[in-house]
Amino acid sequence: MIQLxxxxxxxxxxxxxxxxxxxxxxxxxxxxxxxxxxxxxxxxTIIGRLLEPTSGSVSVGGMDVQHxxxxxxxxxxxxxxxxxxxxxxxxxxxxxAFGRYPHSKGRLTENCRAAVADAMDFLNLGExxxxxxxxxxxxxxxxxxxxxVLAQDTDYILLDEPLNNLDMKxxxxxxxxxxxxADELGKTIVVVLHDLNFAxxxxxxxxxxxxxxxxxxxxxxxIMRDDVxxxxxxxxxxxxxxxxxxxxxxxxxxxxxxxxxxxxxxxANGIGLREPALP
Amino acid sequence: MSVHEPVSAPRAATAGPVPGAGGPGRxxxxxxxxxxxLLSLAxxxxxxxxxLLFVRGSFxxxxxxxATMLGAMVVAAFAQGVGTVVFHTVTQNRILTPxxxxxxxxxxxxxxxxxATFGGSVLARTDxxxxxxVQTALMVALATVLYRWLFSGRFGSLYLLLLVGVVIGxxxxxxxxxxxxxxDPTDYDMLSVRLFGRLSTVDATHLPLAFAVCAxxxxxxxxxxxxxxxxxxGRQMATSIGVDHKRELTxxxxxxxxxxxxxxxxxxxxxxxxxxxxxxxxxxxGSYRHxxxxxxxxxxxxxxxxxxxxxxxxxxxxGGFLTVVIEFVGGLLFLYLxxxxxxx
Numbered sequence: 001m002i003q004l005x006x007x008x009x010x011x012x013x014x015x016x017x018x019x020x021x022x023x024x025x026x027x028x029x030x031x032x033x034x035x036x037x038x039x040x041x042x043x044x045t046i047i048g049r050l051l052e053p054t055s056g057s058v059s060v061g062g063m064d065v066q067h068x069x070x071x072x073x074x075x076x077x078x079x080x081x082x083x084x085x086x087x088x089x090x091x092x093x094x095x096x097a098f099g100r101y102p103h104s105k106g107r108l109t110e111n112c113r114a115a116v117a118d119a120m121d122f123l124n125l126g127e128x129x130x131x132x133x134x135x136x137x138x139x140x141x142x143x144x145x146x147x148x149v150l151a152q153d154t155d156y157i158l159l160d161e162p163l164n165n166l167d168m169k170x171x172x173x174x175x176x177x178x179x180x181x182a183d184e185l186g187k188t189i190v191v192v193l194h195d196l197n198f199a200x201x202x203x204x205x206x207x208x209x210x211x212x213x214x215x216x217x218x219x220x221x222x223i224m225r226d227d228v229x230x231x232x233x234x235x236x237x238x239x240x241x242x243x244x245x246x247x248x249x250x251x252x253x254x255x256x257x258x259x260x261x262x263x264x265x266x267x268a269n270g271i272g273l274r275e276p277a278l279p
Numbered sequence: 280m281s282v283h284e285p286v287s288a289p290r291a292a293t294a295g296p297v298p299g300a301g302g303p304g305r306x307x308x309x310x311x312x313x314x315x316x317l318l319s320l321a322x323x324x325x326x327x328x329x330x331l332l333f334v335r336g337s338f339x340x341x342x343x344x345x346a347t348m349l350g351a352m353v354v355a356a357f358a359q360g361v362g363t364v365v366f367h368t369v370t371q372n373r374i375l376t377p378x379x380x381x382x383x384x385x386x387x388x389x390x391x392x393x394x395a396t397f398g399g400s401v402l403a404r405t406d407x408x409x410x411x412x413v414q415t416a417l418m419v420a421l422a423t424v425l426y427r428w429l430f431s432g433r434f435g436s437l438y439l440l441l442l443v444g445v446v447i448g449x450x451x452x453x454x455x456x457x458x459x460x461x462x463d464p465t466d467y468d469m470l471s472v473r474l475f476g477r478l479s480t481v482d483a484t485h486l487p488l489a490f491a492v493c494a495x496x497x498x499x500x501x502x503x504x505x506x507x508x509x510x511x512x513g514r515q516m517a518t519s520i521g522v523d524h525k526r527e528l529t530x531x532x533x534x535x536x537x538x539x540x541x542x543x544x545x546x547x548x549x550x551x552x553x554x555x556x557x558x559x560x561x562x563x564x565g566s567y568r569h570x571x572x573x574x575x576x577x578x579x580x581x582x583x584x585x586x587x588x589x590x591x592x593x594x595x596x597x598g599g600f601l602t603v604v605i606e607f608v609g610g611l612l613f614l615y616l617x618x619x620x621x622x623x
Binding site: 048069072073074075079084085087090098149 | 367371373504505506508509511512513514515519521523561
């Protein structure tokens with residue numbers, strides 16, 4: 001379980017996060033959603049001990065992330081940020097092998113090699129194994145980084161916008177693979193997502209942040225509601241049930257009950273947003 | 280560009296060309312170990328030539344002098360070559376070097392301030408290992424504090440950092456020059472002997488200590504070679520796989536400051552030599568791993584110095600100009616890479 005207790009983060013006088021108190025249960029996928037600047041990535045990086053909170057504490061699986069040795073945490077918790085830059089020219093296999101560092105300290109065992117191969121298979125990277133990272137497309141590279149995180153074989157996996165750079169097809173594949181990791185490997189995955197509908201389709205729980213605070217936290221059904229999302233995103237949003245799949249679109253006309261006018265484009269954000277007809 | 284990006288392995292063969300592929304066919308390449316062995320042989324041959332050939336007059340006179348020079352070259356090659364590789368790794372770029380960032384200017388300034396404060400005779404009066412150690416410790420402490428602050432991530436852009444480094448180096452240099460003007464001629468004379476080390480006029484008394492320091496640093500670096508590999512991933516990914524980034528960065532900066540201090544004391548400042556050697560080493564090593572890159576950088580550095588000195592001394596009769604030539608070539612390479620790649 002990930003336990004957040006009064007976590008805040010401030011830069012100078014500006015508070016960008018918190019106070020946040022919540023618990024993310026073990027197992028399954030939890031999606032962090034919210035508008036830009038809501039503090040999703042900040043919260044994720046604090047949980048992943050890449051950023052120190054101004055106050056409050058975070059524990060993951062019973063370990064306080066600020067005070068546990070980084071090497072020990074690395075066998076329990078892994079985090080992947082959006083922007084990753086490696087100085088050296090690495091092959092995919094070599095990058096993924098770095099995921100084994102917490103276990104092997106650089107001396108790969110047979111177990112490690114197997115884990116690396118499994119992780120690459122899991123993300124269908126087998127044929128790219130000997131390619132250099134700079135020879136891959138953005139989406140392939142993204143999968144290589146996720147494979148590295150999987151090779152680390154931690155119970156908790158934190159991913160910051162893993163769908164960045166991915167087109168619709170590869171976004172779906174990525175989410176399916178994360179779903180498999182949660183279901184088949186029993187991982188606890190926390191993921192920052194921009195697309196509400198991917199969160200609705202693949203996550204078990206959704207935490208909606210706004211202005212640095214958790215506005216709503218609950219199961220997909222509890223969060224995918226007109227009033228909840230409208231409040232979380234500060235934008236009129238309507239949720240439709242399309243073939244059993246809850247789908248959020250922004251409402252062109254905010255007039256309640258204007259069912260016939262509920263048109264919209266796919267996705268929670270995009271072009272064509274019209275001001276709501278409110279005073 | 281193919282639209283089919285093969286995702287499922289079985290269909291990959293029919294999916295057509297993959298965008299951005301350099302072709303999967305791999306050339307037969309020498310293993311990194313074989314490369315190190317070949318380089319070692321080249322260094323051995325160059326060393327033998329340098330020590331034994333073209334001795335005019337007494338062998339007993341020439342040999343110890345050449346051996347001293349060789350010792351200084353070993354220290355310089357290790358300090359500059361390996362130091363630069365490690366510096367590149369912990370600072371996440373391949374442009375900045377300790378010298379470009381003003382490490383050796385700082386050393387010069389510290390020596391100058393010491394003489395200005397206590398007088399030139401202090402050098403002679405307090406000469407010995409203890410003083411050298413205290414000076415070095417001071418230099419290491421200052422450099423570590425300053426550069427850890429610089430590399431703590433507050434300068435978002437590499438170019439800003441490069442600029443800050445160059446300006447800091449210039450500021451140190453100007454300050455040194457200014458203080459040196461204020462010294463009386465005797466003090467200045469004593470100081471300049473310390474500062475302008477040249478390969479051909481090495482003070483042999485510091486060599487044993489320099490060797491000891493290099494050996495100690497080499498042991499530490501070798502034991503941490505896998506950690507250094509992990510540091511290539513950058514602060515966030517390295518932390519994620521369990522590297523204590525802050526601690527490693529500090530430790531490595533301490534070691535680099537140590538190496539630079541000894542290298543500068545022995546052979547004087549060399550701005551682009553480390554850069555030249557490290558850049559070549561990445562190409563030659565054929566592996567990203569520090570267990571290969573570091574030895575290759577050291578061997579290449581030694582080969583450059585020993586081979587270069589041999590050629591310059593006996594073919595061009597211009598033994599004193601080796602560092603000038605190396606700086607020239609290194610500077611050109613630096614400009615070339617900076618302009619061509621835009622970033623590294």
